[in-house]
Amino acid sequence: xxxxxxxxxxxxxxxxxxxxxxxxxxxxxxxxxxxxxxxxxxxxxxxxxxxxxxxxxxxxxxxxxxxxxxxxxxxxxxxxxxxxxxxxxxxxxxxxxxxxxxxxxxxxxxxxxxxxxxxxxxxxxxxxxxxxxxxxxxxxxxxxxxxxxxxxxxxxxxxxxxxxxxxxxxxxxxxxxxxxxxxxxxxxxxxxxxxxxxxxxxxxxxxxxxxxxxxxxxxxxxxxxxxxxxxxxxxxxxxxxxxxxxxxxxxxxxxxxxxxxxxxxxxxxxxxxxxxxxxxxxxxxxxxx
Amino acid sequence: xxxxxxxxxxxxxxxxxxxxxxxxxxxxxxxxxxxxxxxxxxxxxxxxxxxxxxxxxxxxxxxxxxxxxxxxxxxxxxxxxxxxxxxxxxxxxxxxxxxxxxxxxxxxxxxxxxxxxxxxxxxxxxxxxxxxxxxxxxxxxxxxxxxxxxxxxxxxxxxxxxxxxxxxxxxxxxxxxxxxxxxxxxxxxxxxxxxxxxxxxxxxxxxxxxxxxxxxxxxxxxxxxxxxxxxxxxxxxxxxxxxxxxxxxxxxxxxxxxxxxxxxxxxxxxxxxxxxxxxxxxxxxxxxxxxxxxxxxxxxxxxxxxxxxxxxxxxxxxxxxxxxxxxxxxxxxxxxxxxxxxxxxxxxxxxxxxxxxxx
Numbered sequence: 001x002x003x004x005x006x007x008x009x010x011x012x013x014x015x016x017x018x019x020x021x022x023x024x025x026x027x028x029x030x031x032x033x034x035x036x037x038x039x040x041x042x043x044x045x046x047x048x049x050x051x052x053x054x055x056x057x058x059x060x061x062x063x064x065x066x067x068x069x070x071x072x073x074x075x076x077x078x079x080x081x082x083x084x085x086x087x088x089x090x091x092x093x094x095x096x097x098x099x100x101x102x103x104x105x106x107x108x109x110x111x112x113x114x115x116x117x118x119x120x121x122x123x124x125x126x127x128x129x130x131x132x133x134x135x136x137x138x139x140x141x142x143x144x145x146x147x148x149x150x151x152x153x154x155x156x157x158x159x160x161x162x163x164x165x166x167x168x169x170x171x172x173x174x175x176x177x178x179x180x181x182x183x184x185x186x187x188x189x190x191x192x193x194x195x196x197x198x199x200x201x202x203x204x205x206x207x208x209x210x211x212x213x214x215x216x217x218x219x220x221x222x223x224x225x226x227x228x229x230x231x232x233x234x235x236x237x238x239x240x241x242x243x244x245x246x247x248x249x250x251x252x253x254x255x256x257x258x259x260x261x262x263x264x265x266x267x268x269x270x271x272x273x274x275x276x277x278x279x280x281x282x283x284x285x286x287x288x289x
Numbered sequence: 290x291x292x293x294x295x296x297x298x299x300x301x302x303x304x305x306x307x308x309x310x311x312x313x314x315x316x317x318x319x320x321x322x323x324x325x326x327x328x329x330x331x332x333x334x335x336x337x338x339x340x341x342x343x344x345x346x347x348x349x350x351x352x353x354x355x356x357x358x359x360x361x362x363x364x365x366x367x368x369x370x371x372x373x374x375x376x377x378x379x380x381x382x383x384x385x386x387x388x389x390x391x392x393x394x395x396x397x398x399x400x401x402x403x404x405x406x407x408x409x410x411x412x413x414x415x416x417x418x419x420x421x422x423x424x425x426x427x428x429x430x431x432x433x434x435x436x437x438x439x440x441x442x443x444x445x446x447x448x449x450x451x452x453x454x455x456x457x458x459x460x461x462x463x464x465x466x467x468x469x470x471x472x473x474x475x476x477x478x479x480x481x482x483x484x485x486x487x488x489x490x491x492x493x494x495x496x497x498x499x500x501x502x503x504x505x506x507x508x509x510x511x512x513x514x515x516x517x518x519x520x521x522x523x524x525x526x527x528x529x530x531x532x533x534x535x536x537x538x539x540x541x542x543x544x545x546x547x548x549x550x551x552x553x554x555x556x557x558x559x560x561x562x563x564x565x566x567x568x569x570x571x572x573x574x575x576x577x578x579x580x581x582x583x584x585x586x587x588x589x590x591x592x593x594x595x596x597x598x599x600x601x602x603x604x605x606x607x608x609x610x611x612x613x614x615x616x617x618x619x620x621x622x623x624x625x626x627x628x629x630x631x632x633x634x635x636x637x638x639x640x641x642x643x644x645x646x647x648x
Contacts, residue, residue: 182376185343190390190437191364200389204380 039265045258053255067259071246079235081263084242091153091238092221095160099168099217100210102161107172108198112184122173125166137230144231153236159227164217171216175209176202215275219268239264291367291444291477293317293340297349298359300335300501309335311501312349320475322468323506324492326482328524332501333481334449340479341447342366353444364393369438370447373454375430377422377437384409384418387436394441408440411470428459435467439474446471446478452487464491485525489513497521514635519643522570528598530570530637531612533605537565542638544569545605547583550632555647564641573598573615575634578622582631585612587624594618601628 045053047063072081110118140159141150149155179202187197203210225240233241246260247253295315301308310332317323325333338344340351342363350359358366369390377386384405391401409415412432422430431451438446451467452460468491471478482488488495489509496506497520505517516522522530535542535549541556542549549569551559559567578599585603588611599614599622614630622628638646 180374180376182372182374183378185341185363186370186372186376186437187378187389188343188363189341189368189370190441191393192389196393201378204378 042258043262045255046262047259048255050252050255053258054252067255068263071256071260071263079237079242079245081242081260083235084237084239087153087236088222088238091156091160092218095157095164095221096214096217098157098161099164100214102165103168103172103213104198104203104210106169107176108202110169110173111176112179112181112202122170125169128162128166133226137226140227141231149231151232151234151236153232155231156224156228156238159231160221160224163224163227164220167220168213168217171213172206172209175206175213179205211275215271218271222268291354292319292352293445293477293479294352294355295336295340295349296352298336298339298346298351299348300332300339300344301347308332308347308501310339310498313501313503315496315503315506317477317479319477321493322471322478322480322491324480324482324488324495325498326485326488326492326495326524327498327504329483330500331498333483333498335501336498337447337449337479337481340445341368341370367444368447369441369443369445370449371434371438371451373450375422375434375451375454377430377433379422382419382421383414383425383433383436386422386433387440390437390441404440405436408436411439412436427455428463431455431463435470439470439476442476444477446476448478448480450482451480453482453484460487467491486527489525495525497524499524515645515648516570516637517645519568519570519639522637522639522645526572528573528613530572531576532568532570532639533610533612534566535569536606537567542567542569545583545585545603545610549636551636551638552648555636555638558647559638562640562646566641567646568639568643570637570639571612571632572634573613575632575636576612576614577631577633578614578616578628579631580629582629583612584627584629587622587626587628590620590622590624592618592620597622599628601630603630 041057044059046067047065048061048067049064050067052058052061109115110122115121144150144155149158183201183205184197187201192200222238223240224238225244228238228241229244232238243257243260243264246257248256293315294317295313297312297314298310299308299312300310313332313336315323325336327333335344339346340353342358342361342365346359350357352358353366353368378389381389384402387408388401388405391404396404405418406415409418412435414429414432414436417425417429417433422433425433431454434451452463455463464487480491482491489512492509494506495509495512497504497512499520505512505521507515512521512525516525516530519532523532533544535544537559541551541559583603585601587599588602589600591598591600595618597616597618597620599616599620601612601614602609603612604610612630616622640646
């Protein structure tokens with residue numbers, strides 16, 4: 001979401017042709033706008049009447065909030081926006097808290113007190129992400145059914161925790177690995193307990209990394225659709241399932257669906273924008289180094 | 290007040306055949322500043338970390354005040370350590386950094402602040418107590434690291450190359466301040482450095498290590514005047530001692546055809562030793578340029594102002610050897626001049642095994 005941030009005016013590289021540089025700049029803008037356009041159109045459509053949205057594309061129309069009003073109104077018997085939002089909120093929050101509680105000690109162990117073959121362990125973590133989820137949904141569904149968890153928020157909390165944990169361990173490990181060894185040794189000599197070292201010395205240093213990791217978990221859990229539609233398609237489900245339910249089998253629904261999509265996207269955009277600096281630094285630190 | 294003792298302490302890293310520290314025996318007396326010095330890979334830092342409890346002792350033992358601490362964790366050893374990169378906690382202020390250990394020890398806040406202020410006063414850090422480490426200069430950070438060590442009033446200070454990140458001028462200044470501070474506090478200190486000048490100027494005693502083995506431990510002056518072996522002779526002193534391989538002849542040695550003067554004790558020791566090739570060592574200040582003696586050609590003149598070092602190439606046993614001779618300042622000797630070298634000081638002789646022969 002860095003589109004609107006002001007960048008310092010680029011200095012032309014020595015020896016570079018100014019015309020070529022300008023053309024490249026223009027091309028970059030064009031590609032950027034090309035990528036941004038669908039999102040822009042989606043937002044625009046959300047403010048249109050259904051008839052206008054379904055007619056030939058136009059930039060000139062009377063904006064209305066009616067579609068937003070319609071989609072957020074509760075319909076008896078169906079998943080309402082308020083319910084879905086509440087479900088998503090709690091599922092995302094609780095699963096992310098679980099992920100962080102489990103990932104911090106795991107990452108600490110892998111980065112700061114690695115045992116033999118720690119690389120294999122790390123690979124095992126990430127290898128769980130290699131499985132195509134569609135290939136393992138059946139056993140998961142059966143287990144969930146047998147445990148009476150189908151259609152509950154619990155099943156999604158458990159699955160989202162499992163889904164995000166490898167990524168969080170992987171990311172946090174690289175943040176922890178950047179903590180100078182001497183700091184931990186100094187804390188040891190200063191008489192700090194293991195928990196104290198973690199709380200008072202290490203966590204303040206890796207705070208940006210924690211924030212970036214947590215944000216990523218939030219985004220992935222918020223956006224998750226497949227588990228939600230398979231295991232929990234009804235009243236206890238999440239925002240992506242609600243957006244999907246805005247498709248209608250008769251009549252026009254493009255503008256309404258656009259409005260729903262905008263509502264689903266908004267929290268992530270806001271969270272991402274708020275954490276932008278930390279997250280970019282976090283992603284760069286975690287991924288590249 | 291504390292004494293420190295290493296008893297045949299070794300550290301073998303897993304997967305390595307040669308111990309990083311090999312059966313180290315060392316007694317450090319109460320209040321002493323002992324310097325561990327050696328080239329990189331000599332095991333000096335490992336030896337220090339064994340005392341800190343940051344490194345496992347594979348065999349042997351380490352004692353502080355006659356208490357065997359070999360298996361104790363660092364926090365139970367009552368030590369304080371200054372790290373090469375200072376290891377200041379970046380999220381804490383200077384005062385919090387210095388008071389951290391006291392906080393862990395549950396010292397009441399009032400008392401803690403008092404101790405921190407006292408240490409800050411000694412180290413001229415009072416104006417910076419509320420700053421974060423990133424807003425300090427290198428020298429200030431170094432002093433905070435020192436402060437963190439002294440507020441605890443530990444049994445032993447451990448210092449791992451604490452001055453090596455300072456620029457040359459500040460290092461020389463801090464060196465004397467640190468030695469003075471240590472003497473005033475009277476806390477037993479083990480100090481690691483690779484810089485032999487630092488070792489000589491700061492240490493009450495200096496322990497020279499090489500390849501994990503203790504070569505010699507003694508007062509700086511003795512180390513300089515009576516090096517126990519060839520390695521110490523070459524390592525201590527700047528510029529280094531001239532060391533020349535010589536073939537043994539009846540009754541003594543000759544260097545480039547000129548007899549090397551030896552005292553009676555050395556002559557007797559050389560006569561009793563076996564081996565045909567030995568090493569003769571002589572410090573640059575114990576050679577003199579004159580009108581007679583060993584002839585050679587000047588290759589380099591290092592003019593330092595108060596004195597100069599003249600590098601002279603001499604022919605010895607069929608090859609060229611360069612001897613460094615200390616001469617007065619403002620010399621008019623130039624590269625290419627032919628000069629004569631005379632011996633005017635003690636000569637050192639090291640046997641085939643590199644050990645010192647005679648006094």
